[in-house]
Amino acid sequence: MNKKDLQKYEAILLDERKRFITELAQIKSEGLMASQKESSGDLSSASYHPADQGSDTMEKEKSVFLASSKGNELYEIDQALMRAKDGKFGICDSCGKEVDPARLEAMPYARYCIKCSRQAEQLVKNGNKEQ
Numbered sequence: 001m002n003k004k005d006l007q008k009y010e011a012i013l014l015d016e017r018k019r020f021i022t023e024l025a026q027i028k029s030e031g032l033m034a035s036q037k038e039s040s041g042d043l044s045s046a047s048y049h050p051a052d053q054g055s056d057t058m059e060k061e062k063s064v065f066l067a068s069s070k071g072n073e074l075y076e077i078d079q080a081l082m083r084a085k086d087g088k089f090g091i092c093d094s095c096g097k098e099v100d101p102a103r104l105e106a107m108p109y110a111r112y113c114i115k116c117s118r119q120a121e122q123l124v125k126n127g128n129k130e131q
């Protein structure tokens with residue numbers, strides 16, 4: 001990969017990273033606000049309506065889920081930026097061949113080429129038995 005392309009992907013990754021961090025901060029502050037409302041002692045809306053409590057719990061679980069999957073993507077972005085520094089960006093982590101530019105365009109933090117990622121998916125589908 002030439003330097004110009006590398007810089008382009010690095011800029012995309014840094015942008016994505018900023019976006020994820022902003023989103024994560026929002027999810028966290030929304031969760032904080034919800035728990036503050038709960039502890040404010042407003043009994044009319046809290047303790048006497050089990051159905052409402054249920055949906056509150058679901059909302060909380062949803063934000064935890066979001067935080068974790070986003071957190072995982074953020075980790076992948078950081079890893080990709082480190083690979084860019086090491087000069088390994090765009091190289092498949094498994095077979096060492098160059099990752100298809102179209103794939104990097106869609107997912108700049110892709111760690112594997114399409115072939116290797118399909119193989120990995122297949123392994124998961126097969127219940128992760130022997131290779």
Ligand SMILES: [Zn+2]
Pocket residue numbers: 092093094095096097112113114115116117
């Ligand atoms: Zn590969």
